[in-house]
Amino acid sequence: MIERNHLEIVREVDRCGSLTAAADALCLTQSALSHAMKKLEQQLGTDVWVREGRKLRPTQSGLYLLSLANRLLPQFEHAEELVGQIARGQRGSLRIGMECHPCYQWLLKVVGPYLEQWPGVDVDVKQRFQFGGIGALFGYDIDVLVTPDPLHRKGLVFAPVFDYEQVLVVHSAHPLASKVWVEPADLESETLITYPVDAERLDIYTRFLLPAHSSPARHKTIETTDIMLQMVAAGRGVSALPRWLVEEYAHQMPIIPVRLGKKGIDKQIFLGLRERDAGVEYLQSFMAMARETTWGLA
């Protein structure tokens, strides 16, 4: 019924003062405008303008349509602008999924500069997924996944962003603190603090304790990295965390990183995203900035 072009005409006639001038402005003939409005008037059952001599005086309906035009047309125009930005990859929303708890500290360092560089992109971080990080990626709940397990599947692409060593954290006065590396058996009298996730997602179990059929004396779970470190610094247990993270906090707390096993546990963190999104500019940029934020660790 009322179409965008009708509003366009009403607005332009108001601006220019005549059908003829408005037609010029809209790159149409005056006749086209006359026909278009005549048809609208018939549909609405009311005139939009009163023809007085060769002047068009807006009727009450016309005045209302004009106010409508001034309200709606800018929204159309803004929408096109915005969609254009989305199309060019300059605007969007970036929902980051995290499957690597300690990486949160690292992520914060990436996100700050990223937000500055991409003022049009909204960033959100999610940490819990009903069907795992990969499922969230497939289900469009997130756009990027930060994970140590690049479960390759069709339609997804993964790229490594940084490597680090997973180490044992102990209080600096702890007997193990002086060791160059610890063995699984060393933990059998210790309290181990981990994030509250399945043991199969904890490297200290899958790659250290379980192969040696060892287990710690006690196992506590804590949600946040900060409290975890506070506990270790209070001598209430030991934990397994990235070396760079421990070194970051070692300045402020009496904690020491110790290698897990003779060769240590090396880990790699990947960023995964949907293949389809690989071309999106602000996603590529995030990947690039993530790779650059390696924290000065090998």
Next chain:
Amino acid sequence: MIERNHLEIVREVDRCGSLTAAADALCLTQSALSHAMKKLEQQLGTDVWVREGRKLRPTQSGLYLLSLANRLLPQFEHAEELVGQIARGQRGSLRIGMECHPCYQWLLKVVGPYLEQWPGVDVDVKQRFQFGGIGALFGYDIDVLVTPDPLHRKGLVFAPVFDYEQVLVVHSAHPLASKVWVEPADLESETLITYPVDAERLDIYTRFLLPAHSSPARHKTIETTDIMLQMVAAGRGVSALPRWLVEEYAHQMPIIPVRLGKKGIDKQIFLGLRERDAGVEYLQSFMAMARETTWGLA
């Protein structure tokens, strides 16, 4: 670019879940919708939906368009509803022009019930006109004119609404108060209070004093009827007003109406409007209600 029908499609697809169902709801073929959206996508340079199997998942652009649709479409629909009401004369604005100062008191009695009966009509009252009331009517500054001078001109129609007698108001202790009627000479020692308009628009001059070549001792002008009556009640002068108005106030104030001349001055008040508007329902209704509000005067 983005047209109303595109928003219509986006909204309907979101509601129905598929192009096919949306097409049914919109009484179009699935093919039409597919073509329409394909064209839009090409113009925008971005997909609106990602085709996943036989499902359509909205992209970021698509989600934005959906929010736009939910915002804009109701406004289109509301606008059509409203314009329909205007077309049926159920809604509009009624700007009343007044060329009869004391009639303001009468008008208030009309407007109250009118507003109740026509909730869709906004009423405004104007009292000053650059080119007179008739000019304001022609110039669309007002829609109805309340006037004692029905200056008939092409394109305008006038209808009488009520008659009244213009009388002299004096303090009840005033020497003239006991007279059945006064002569022009009686005013030559009086202070006459009138509205601040040209003498040619004051009946006390045109139909009473000037024909007898009389004039009052002093002439004061006052804008409002209330203050005018206060002045008379304070014995500070005499004035000329409608009899019904004086009788209305005579309960509260020591004032008395006296006939002007042996036969009195009879006046008639007209409502004028543009011929073109004569069919507008809420205007007709105003005329009818105005005629009914005669204040019980002869």
Next chain:
DNA sequence: ATCATTCTATGAAATTAATTCAACAAAGGC
């Protein structure tokens, strides 16, 4: 696996709508 079903995409044809052209009428300026 196979088949039927249910979607969407697409090209061509048909239909419908928009636009222009041309002629005319009304009003204002000189």
Next chain:
DNA sequence: GCCTTTGTTGAATTAATTTCATAGAATGAT
């Protein structure tokens, strides 16, 4: 009074939308 400007209207033209017919792809059931 004549010329210019402006809007209307009907017919012709052009452009668009819509439908039809068909094909492909994914889902679910047998």
